[in-house]
Amino acid sequence: MGSYKLLLDEAFDFDFNLIAIHCSLEQYRLAFLINKYAGLRLASSDDVNFYAKKLKYSFGTMRYEDSKNYLNYTLISNHFKLRYSQVLAESGLFAESEHSKTFNLVPEVKNADFLLKVESDDDHTPCTKLLGQLNRIPHIITAYQIEVSALKSKQNLIFE
Secondary structure (H helix, E strand, O other): OOOOOOOOOOOOOEEEEEEEEEEEOHHHHHHHHHHHHOOOOOEEEEEEEEEOOOOEEEEEEEEEEEOOOOOOEEEEOOEEEEEEEEEOOOOOOEEEEEEEEEEEEEEEEEHOOEEEEEEOOOOOOOOOHHHHHHHHOOEEEEEEEEEEHHHHOHHHHHHO
């Protein structure tokens, strides 16, 4: 009896919009300003955790489910700073040195500080209106929409 090989080209449906946000604010402060200017109700949620090479990477998230318009908003931090200390061979006053390394959730947009993921049950998402509201916030340097299909690491954005 012969063996059959089935190929699955795309396991997930990436039917969401993604907005990159450049700003130097903390996540809770940015969420407050987005709530104020865009009329959302982003609230803190569980962090998104990734495990690789015996290390845990946590990216902070804020979520809002708009049941009236059938939309889900998720504000995700794009950066995780890993701090570690390295002990030098000789002992002395400065035998231990602090180091840090930054990891990105979506490396293709490594300059973006935050990502706003907008999911919709239908094909209607108010991204152009939302982009205008985000760019009016004084502390946001810029906000722009990203083409999800062009991202290599789009699977990092599937977490539910």
